[in-house]
Amino acid sequence: MYELLRPLLFSADPEKAHERVLGWLEIFGDSARGRKIISRVAGKDSTSQIRAMGLTFEHPLGMAAGFDKDARVLPALFALNFSYVEIGTVTPRPQPGNPKPRMWRFPEAHALVNAMGFPGEGMLAVKKRLISLRERELLTRPVGINIGKNATTPLENAGDDYQSVLRELFDFGDYFVVNVSSPNTPGLRTLQQADSLRALLSPLMEITKNMKPLLLKVAPDLADEDLVTAASVVRELGMAGMVCANTSIRR
Ligand SMILES: Cc1cc2nc3c(=O)[nH]c(=O)nc-3n(C[C@H](O)[C@H](O)[C@H](O)COP(=O)(O)O)c2cc1C
Numbered sequence: 001m002y003e004l005l006r007p008l009l010f011s012a013d014p015e016k017a018h019e020r021v022l023g024w025l026e027i028f029g030d031s032a033r034g035r036k037i038i039s040r041v042a043g044k045d046s047t048s049q050i051r052a053m054g055l056t057f058e059h060p061l062g063m064a065a066g067f068d069k070d071a072r073v074l075p076a077l078f079a080l081n082f083s084y085v086e087i088g089t090v091t092p093r094p095q096p097g098n099p100k101p102r103m104w105r106f107p108e109a110h111a112l113v114n115a116m117g118f119p120g121e122g123m124l125a126v127k128k129r130l131i132s133l134r135e136r137e138l139l140t141r142p143v144g145i146n147i148g149k150n151a152t153t154p155l156e157n158a159g160d161d162y163q164s165v166l167r168e169l170f171d172f173g174d175y176f177v178v179n180v181s182s183p184n185t186p187g188l189r190t191l192q193q194a195d196s197l198r199a200l201l202s203p204l205m206e207i208t209k210n211m212k213p214l215l216l217k218v219a220p221d222l223a224d225e226d227l228v229t230a231a232s233v234v235r236e237l238g239m240a241g242m243v244c245a246n247t248s249i250r251r
Pocket of ligand 1: 064065066067069088089103112114116118146179182217245246247248
């Protein structure tokens with residue numbers, strides 16, 4: 001299916017193509033019939049179930065954060081047989097992200113370069129969708145919620161943003177990911193330093209009360225010693241693990 005659609009998608013600007021696919025998935029995912037069609041195209045379940053963090057994953061392949069930032073297409077992605085979906089990055093308030101164009105294809109390198117800057121509808125819009133999906137019993141597989149700060153929130157108040165999103169969406173995620181590693185929000189990655197990390201993560205762990213897994217998403221560009229430091233803080237605070245890794249700033 002992808003082979004068939006690829007020339008059509010590649011004839012459009014990358015972000016427009018992404019929007020177009022989200023639009024299709026939204027329409028198909030909204031009806032039982034549409035979901036059945038998607039499932040048929042996607043094929044059968046594999047049988048390599050994984051248990052981790054108290055959750056069951058049907059197989060190892062899920063959808064990473066950034067594809068469905070605002071929880072628009074969860075039913076379609078589950079019908080496509082992703083074993084989990086990580087929505088987000090979700091910020092407290094809606095924001096437009098960086099100016100366009102902000103996504104470029106490099107087909108010869110099988111690569112995409114992005115500088116999105118967390119465009120999104122904000123946590124309340126996401127919550128509304130999750131409430132509706134839950135009422136319709138469409139949250140059939142694990143949903144991760146990736147949380148971040150608004151671009152206009154000063155770095156010293158970043159903690160408030162992460163705490164707001166975690167509190168607001170706590171009932172709806174099966175696990176949560178603290179995103180301090182996207183390269184497109186100025187200053188964000190400095191939160192990966194040991195002292196900033198501890199100050200940021202401790203209050204978040206208090207909110208979870210160990211009831212749901214909280215993970216830290218790190219940049220692939222960290223120096224080895226910084227990666228070790230981040231891992232030690234994750235351990236020290238009793239977090240569930242790390243998501244490795246975010247978008248690189250290297251080409
Ligand atoms: C267009 C695009 C948008 C992304 N948006 C987010 C995001 O909002 N939050 C996040 O944590 N990661 C985001 N990512 C990173 C992915 O979740 C994933 O960590 C990364 O793409 C994996 O690295 P790779 O693409 O080099 O394999 C985004 C990636 C792309 C390509």
